[in-house]
Amino acid sequence: MGxxxxxxxxxxxxxxxxxxxxxxxxxxxxxxxxxxQNIIKDYINTVGGTSRVSSGKGTFGGTKSxxxxxxxxxxxxxxxxxxxxxxxxxxxxxxxxxxKSVKEINAFLLNYFAQEVNTLDDVxxxxxxxxxxxxxxxxxxxxxxxxRIINEQAQGSNLxxxxxxxFGYYLFEQFSRVFYERLVARIGKAKTDNFFKSIEDYLKSKxxxxxxxxxIKRIDWNGxxxxxxxxxxxxxxxxxxxx
Numbered sequence: 001m002g003x004x005x006x007x008x009x010x011x012x013x014x015x016x017x018x019x020x021x022x023x024x025x026x027x028x029x030x031x032x033x034x035x036x037q038n039i040i041k042d043y044i045n046t047v048g049g050t051s052r053v054s055s056g057k058g059t060f061g062g063t064k065s066x067x068x069x070x071x072x073x074x075x076x077x078x079x080x081x082x083x084x085x086x087x088x089x090x091x092x093x094x095x096x097x098x099x100k101s102v103k104e105i106n107a108f109l110l111n112y113f114a115q116e117v118n119t120l121d122d123v124x125x126x127x128x129x130x131x132x133x134x135x136x137x138x139x140x141x142x143x144x145x146x147x148r149i150i151n152e153q154a155q156g157s158n159l160x161x162x163x164x165x166x167f168g169y170y171l172f173e174q175f176s177r178v179f180y181e182r183l184v185a186r187i188g189k190a191k192t193d194n195f196f197k198s199i200e201d202y203l204k205s206k207x208x209x210x211x212x213x214x215x216i217k218r219i220d221w222n223g224x225x226x227x228x229x230x231x232x233x234x235x236x237x238x239x240x241x242x243x
Contacts, residue, residue, distance in 0.1 A: 021039065021042065022039060022136040028195075040171075052229050053238055054234040056231075065125035067231060068178070071222070071226060072112060074230070077158075078114075078219065078221065080150065080151065081154050085154075092112050093106040093112070097143040102137060106134070108131050109133060110129055110133055123177075124174050125170060128166055128169035128170035131169045131170055132166045135165075164231070167207070169203075169235065171238070176196060
């Protein structure tokens with residue numbers, strides 16, 4: 001799991017019902033796709049629904065941390081298309097990749113994309129970005145590998161797919177923060193890890209089905225249009241789980 005601190009959910013009737021459902025279903029040896037979808041759908045509805053959550057007004061995502069991190073990531077990748085990788089790196093304070101380890105480059109980019117760590121939501125966004133960066137750079141052994149991978153990700157519709165995947169990870173981190181430690185205390189770590197593996201696999205598979213095809217490489221990510229698109233992409237991710 002990520003390093004998000006645990007959080008005690010509210011005690012409303014809706015939350016009590018959801019907590020009971022999650023605790024019951026987590027004890028199964030395996031979950032069907034429908035059962036997993038119902039858990040995520042009920043979670044999204046309980047924290048405020050797709051519109052409120054995607055606009056940063058949900059119960060556990062009220063600071064727009066994920067949207068800010070996604071905006072910085074999108075802006076950086078777009079800059080690669082506009083001015084090239086070296087100039088894009090200069091704009092965010094990294095003079096060059098040469099001579100740096102993959103770990104150092106990864107850490108620098110993570111610190112730039114997910115700068116704030118003041119709230120639990122900031123931590124969720126940072127953990128999600130860390131997962132995404134680890135996945136993108138998994139095959140990189142050298143700075144040259146990193147350069148090649150980043151340039152590849154800046155091509156075609158890859159940015160759309162990267163942002164969709166990031167928000168899938170963010171939703172997973174948020175869900176983990178709310179339920180992981182609670183479940184460990186009730187059913188043990190082994191069953192809890194098995195349950196969360198099912199949740200993560202389901203989220204990753206469903207995110208790939210999101211059909212957000214708008215060309216977003218030349219957007220002003222610091223302006224209203226960029227912020228609206230980020231919210232729209234997150235909403236698309238949330239809606240695919242509510243179908």
